Amino acid sequence: MNEQENIQVQIEPRWEQQVDAAALQRAIAAVFQAERVPGEAHLSLVIVGDEEMTRLHEAFRADPGTTDVLTFPYEDEGGDEEMAAYLGDIIVCYEQAARQAEEEGHTPQEEMALLAVHGALHLLGYDDEAPEGRAQMWARQRAVMEEIGLGRIAPS
Numbered sequence: 433m434n435e436q437e438n439i440q441v442q443i444e445p446r447w448e449q450q451v452d453a454a455a456l457q458r459a460i461a462a463v464f465q466a467e468r469v470p471g472e473a474h475l476s477l478v479i480v481g482d483e484e485m486t487r488l489h490e491a492f493r494a495d496p497g498t499t500d501v502l503t504f505p506y507e508d509e510g511g512d513e514e515m516a517a518y519l520g521d522i523i524v525c526y527e528q529a530a531r532q533a534e535e536e537g538h539t540p541q542e543e544m545a546l547l548a549v550h551g552a553l554h555l556l557g558y559d560d561e562a563p564e565g566r567a568q569m570w571a572r573q574r575a576v577m578e579e580i581g582l583g584r585i586a587p588s
Contacts, residue, residue: 438464438474447479447526452541459545460522462580463552466572472517475555477524477548485525500528501547503554522551538585546585549576 439460441453456477464473480488485498492502505520524547526540533543550573554560558569570587577586 438472440474440476441479442476443479444481444484444526446481450526450540451479451544455541456544456548459548459576459580459582460552462576463549463556466576466579467553467556469556470517473519474517475519475552476521477551478521479524479526479544482525482527485523485528488523498525498528500525500532500543501551503551505555519552519555522548522555524548524551536585542582542585545580545582546573546577549573 439457441456443451443453460475460477463469482498485502486496488502489495489497489499492504493499502523503520504523506515506518508515508518524544526544529543529547530540533540536543550569553569553572553576558565558572560566560569574583574586574588577583
């Protein structure tokens with residue numbers, strides 16, 4: 433199984449024409465390669481709109497309104513061997529990504545690639561809440577974005 437087959441992408445139907453799922457899979461596969469993730473590891477990437485992201489953000493983070501990306505690491509509490517390699521889910525808000533892309537001067541697809549990479553790093557244990565963790569995570573993020581030809585949009 434190649435790395436892209438380990439990355440399932442679901443797109444809310446109204447955004448299907450605007451999203452290049454294969455490019456997002458390649459971005460996450462670059463994270464897998466850079467981080468030397470075992471071949472059996474897999475995750476899901478879900479592209480939603482503001483309404484769904486607002487619902488998830490409020491339900492799971494207790495924060496009002498939408499956000500750009502949420503991650504939900506899989507926690508195996510029952511010893512399910514089939515699920516042991518499942519990293520979790522990355523949820524990206526297309527509308528928020530499009531707004532951020534416009535502000536930063538790049539495309540929504542490029543912003544979604546950045547958010548997918550960011551989310552994958554979170555599922556691999558990186559955390560950007562504290563300054564030292566943020567520096568480490570963002571350095572890894574920048575390296576992956578450079579690897580896929582999008583280093584110019586990765587924050588410093």
